[in-house]
Amino acid sequence: MQVRHQTDRPLSDPRSARGTETALAIDAQGLGKRFGTLQALRDFSLVLRPGEALGLIGTNGAGKSTVLKLLQGLRSPDSGGGRIFGHPLGSHAAKQLVGITPQNADFPEQITPRELLGYAAGHFTRPKPMAELIAAFGLDRLIDRRMGGFSGGEKRRVALALAFVGNPSLVFLDEPTSGLDTVGQDLFRAYARAYADAGGSLLLTSHHWDEIEQVCDRIVMIDRGRQILEGTLRDIRRRAGRCRVSFALAEDAGRPAWLTRDFLLEAGRWQKVTADSDALVRFVLRELPDLRALQVTPLDLKDTIAELREEATA
Numbered sequence: 001m002q003v004r005h006q007t008d009r010p011l012s013d014p015r016s017a018r019g020t021e022t023a024l025a026i027d028a029q030g031l032g033k034r035f036g037t038l039q040a041l042r043d044f045s046l047v048l049r050p051g052e053a054l055g056l057i058g059t060n061g062a063g064k065s066t067v068l069k070l071l072q073g074l075r076s077p078d079s080g081g082g083r084i085f086g087h088p089l090g091s092h093a094a095k096q097l098v099g100i101t102p103q104n105a106d107f108p109e110q111i112t113p114r115e116l117l118g119y120a121a122g123h124f125t126r127p128k129p130m131a132e133l134i135a136a137f138g139l140d141r142l143i144d145r146r147m148g149g150f151s152g153g154e155k156r157r158v159a160l161a162l163a164f165v166g167n168p169s170l171v172f173l174d175e176p177t178s179g180l181d182t183v184g185q186d187l188f189r190a191y192a193r194a195y196a197d198a199g200g201s202l203l204l205t206s207h208h209w210d211e212i213e214q215v216c217d218r219i220v221m222i223d224r225g226r227q228i229l230e231g232t233l234r235d236i237r238r239r240a241g242r243c244r245v246s247f248a249l250a251e252d253a254g255r256p257a258w259l260t261r262d263f264l265l266e267a268g269r270w271q272k273v274t275a276d277s278d279a280l281v282r283f284v285l286r287e288l289p290d291l292r293a294l295q296v297t298p299l300d301l302k303d304t305i306a307e308l309r310e311e312a313t314a
């Protein structure tokens with residue numbers, strides 16, 4: 001587990017006075033939030049640099065949306081605080097630089113996406129051209145329809161466009177592709193990655209591992225309000241270095257004791273994760289001459305993180 005601690009910077013710091021070019025996109029320290037008796041978030045710190053895409057992951061109820069709401073200034077922390085490009089959380093200056101997609105977006109039934117996006121664009125000094133948003137989120141056939149009859153996925157496309165309408169320097173996306181079809185997911189992921197490559201900062205929550213892999217540079221994992229894992233994807237892949245060795249056995253094959261003890265039987269295949277797959281392959285080939293369909297596969301991101309998480313919480 002790595003937690004970065006930085007000292008709080010006063011507003012007079014020249015880095016923040018110079019504006020968005022040099023200040024950190026997010027610099028939050030020691031955030032805590034309690035709902036009644038539930039400590040939803042504790043001592044949570046986060047730094048995000050301009051041009052960085054961060055994935056916030058964790059199970060339902062881990063505290064992801066709470067983090068986003070505190071950083072967006074939609075709720076006040078009980079403890080700690082932070083800055084967005086040098087501006088206090090929730091300040092007008094911070095909001096001008098930020099785009100938001102809430103986890104649940106509902107819109108007035110009578111208005112069209114063009115009206116909604118046009119209205120939102122009016123709040124910003126440098127809004128994105130409508131045509132770019134229409135193309136980016138596949139809104140061509142939706143743009144002039146009233147939103148009353150929109151499906152969940154259609155509303156979500158509009159919500160995503162809304163996050164980017166102000167040409168923001170930082171975008172918060174809470175489960176951006178939940179309910180989206182695969183075309184919508186692919187459009188979003190390509191646009192989000194291009195946005196970060198062009199210098200935009202992104203903080204998204206997601207339960208889709210392929211989305212995290214395609215969009216994010218770094219992940220933070222939280223569990224019951226605490227950060228338990230942090231690292232760049234490149235780092236995490238390097239730390240992994242493990243493989244899963246798996247194979248099938250004939251129905252009537254004997255089951256040696258070491259097999260049932262050390263291997264997991266899943267969907268008809270015996271499997272074990274190991275750092276030395278060469279040795280394990282030699283061993284099982286010698287001991288189980290009738291094994292079939294032997295496979296050695298590197299761990300995917302999901303399994304790698306599960307392993308690292310076990311180490312971090314052990």
Ligand SMILES: Nc1ncnc2c1ncn2[C@@H]1O[C@H](COP(=O)(O)OP(=O)(O)O)[C@@H](O)[C@H]1O
Nearest residue numbers: 035038040058059060061062063064065066067
């Ligand atoms: N307004 C609220 N009132 C009471 N409990 C809340 C409220 N918002 C969130 N919680 C609780 O705080 C915990 C974290 O919630 P949340 O941040 O929404 O989790 P996540 O987004 O990771 O699923 C959950 O147990 C949730 O039920």
Ligand SMILES: [Mg+2]
Nearest residue numbers: 064065103174
């Ligand atoms: Mg949530």
